[in-house]
Structure formats: structure tokens, C-alpha cells
Amino acid sequence: MVKSSGPEVPPPPWNRVLRRALADRRDPLNREAIVAAAIRILDDDGLDGFTMRRVADALGAGAASLYWHVGSKEGLLDLVFEEVIGEQQVPDADPTCWRDQLKDAARTMRATILRHRDIVRISIGRVPMGPNALRYSDRVLAILRAGGASDRLAVLGHHLLISIVNGFTVDETGERGQPAPEPISAMTRGYLASLPPGQFPNLVALADHFAICDQDLRFEVLIDLFVDGLAFRIALERGSSHDQLHDAWVPPIPDC
Numbered sequence: 001m002v003k004s005s006g007p008e009v010p011p012p013p014w015n016r017v018l019r020r021a022l023a024d025r026r027d028p029l030n031r032e033a034i035v036a037a038a039i040r041i042l043d044d045d046g047l048d049g050f051t052m053r054r055v056a057d058a059l060g061a062g063a064a065s066l067y068w069h070v071g072s073k074e075g076l077l078d079l080v081f082e083e084v085i086g087e088q089q090v091p092d093a094d095p096t097c098w099r100d101q102l103k104d105a106a107r108t109m110r111a112t113i114l115r116h117r118d119i120v121r122i123s124i125g126r127v128p129m130g131p132n133a134l135r136y137s138d139r140v141l142a143i144l145r146a147g148g149a150s151d152r153l154a155v156l157g158h159h160l161l162i163s164i165v166n167g168f169t170v171d172e173t174g175e176r177g178q179p180a181p182e183p184i185s186a187m188t189r190g191y192l193a194s195l196p197p198g199q200f201p202n203l204v205a206l207a208d209h210f211a212i213c214d215q216d217l218r219f220e221v222l223i224d225l226f227v228d229g230l231a232f233r234i235a236l237e238r239g240s241s242h243d244q245l246h247d248a249w250v251p252p253i254p255d256c
Contacts, residue, residue, distance in 0.1 A: 009131045029059060029061055029065050029066075031079065034066055035079045039116065041055060042080065046117050047117075052067070055076070080119075080122065081122050081123060082128060082130035085128060085130070085132045088108050090143070091139075093139070093143045093146035095146040099147065099228070102140075102147070102157075105140055106165050106219075106223045107219075113169045114173070120170055121170075137158060148238060153234065168219060172215055185212070189208060193207040
């Protein structure tokens with residue numbers, strides 16, 4: 001994401017990262033190096049293997065120096081989350097293809113989460129309001145408003161987009177940030193097929209479909225349902241005619 005050269009964005013009230021006059025320090029450490037080292041450790045070993053001591057050792061520094069720069073372990077994780085959000089590119093809003101832009105934003109979010117082990121776990125309970133997060137949210141909101149969403153629906157759509165991608169990737173990455181083994185799908189199919197059909201007729205009849213483990217396919221269906229349903233809701237709120245509602249639900253072939 002292109003970073004703004006405008007005035008400095010003030011921190012949110014719940015900011016956990018100390019604001020220091022970095023020029024007063026003489027050690028070679030800086031916040032960017034600490035965050036980069038933290039991301040490398042998280043990518044390699046996950047949240048369970050992450051400690052401030054490990055970050056300090058990777059930088060050849062003392063833990064006290066890290067605390068001076070980032071305040072606390074939670075403060076460092078806030079900075080890690082903010083940095084990862086900044087990796088996501090959101091295009092300038094285009095009313096002619098806002099649906100595709102919103103779907104691309106969802107795909108990019110998922111790809112970023114899968115690229116960084118346990119980042120979705122780190123996101124739980126955090127309300128990101130750093131400069132990268134603010135720019136990201138503002139650009140997603142621009143896409144939703146370009147699509148005709150009311151102010152209320154634009155904010156709800158923004159929140160729900162994040163919720164569905166996070167929810168999907170929590171399931172996708174498994175308990176410890178790693179993909180669940182594919183044999184589970186086959187085991188599930190076999191088990192459901194073995195159930196008494198008189199008690200569970202639908203599960204038995206559809207058992208083969210439970211073996212579908214193509215996560216990309218599942219994700220595409222999810223975002224299609226979300227974005228197309230959002231488009232239908234926008235048309236409904238605007239009092240569109242029956243034909244217009246049909247067009248909103250059945251997307252035209254995009255030009256972009």
C-alpha cells in the first residue's frame with residue numbers, strides 16, 4: 001500500500017506503543033528493524049514460539065532495548081499487525097467494477113493472512129487504527145460507496161468483509177496456524193456415508209460433497225455470495241425495480 005506523505009496521523013486512544021524521540025537514542029536499533037525481525041520469527045515459528053527475547057537475540061540486542069522502542073510485547077504485535085495490513089494493495093475506487101474490486105480486496109486479504117503464520121490469531125481482539133489500517137479502511141469504504149452503498153451499509157460491509165475473511169482463514173489455517181490435513185475431508189465423507197440413512201438422509205445423500213477440500217473454490221463461492229448479496233441489498237435500499245434487482249443479483253460480465 002502506498003504510504004501517505006501527508007501530516008502525521010495521531011495514535012488512537014488505546015495505543016500501546018510508546019512515542020519516543022528516536023533521535024535521542026544512540027543504539028543501532030530502530031522500530032522498523034524490530035518489526036521485521038518479529039515478522040520473520042512469527043512466520044517461522046508462529047505465535048506460540050514468539051518471545052521478546054527471541055526477537056532481541058535475532059537482532060543481537062538486549063530485551064530492554066526492544067521495550068524502549070515498542071513498549072511491550074502486545075505493543076510489538078500491534079506494530080506487526082499494522083505492518084502486515086500495509087502490505088495489502090487496494091485500488092482507486094471505480095463504480096463500473098466495484099464488485100470485482102471488493103472481491104480482489106478479499107482475495108488479497110486472504111493471501112496476506114496465509115503468507116504470515118498466525119497473523120489472524122494476532123488480529124483477534126485488536127482494533128487496528130494505525131496509518132496503514134486507516135488508509136486500508138478508507139480505500140475499502142471508497143469502493144463500497146462507489147458501488148452505491150449507503151453510509152450505514154458501507155460501514156457494515158467493510159466490517160463484514162473483514163469478518164468473513166478472518167473467519168474463513170481461521171478455519172483454513174487450523175489450530176496452530178498451519179493448514180489442516182486433507183485426509184480429514186476423506187475421513188468425514190466416509191463417516192457420513194456410514195450413518196443410518198433413515199436418521200440422517202441428507203448427510204448420507206450429500207456425503208461425497210463433504211470431501212471437497214479445494215479451499216480456493218470454497219473462498220470464491222463465499223465472496224461471490226457476500227458481494228452479490230451486498231449488491232442486491234444496495235439495489236433494494238435504493239428502491240430499484242424488479243428488473244434492476246434481478247440485474248443486481250445476477251452480475252453482468254465485468255469490463256475490468
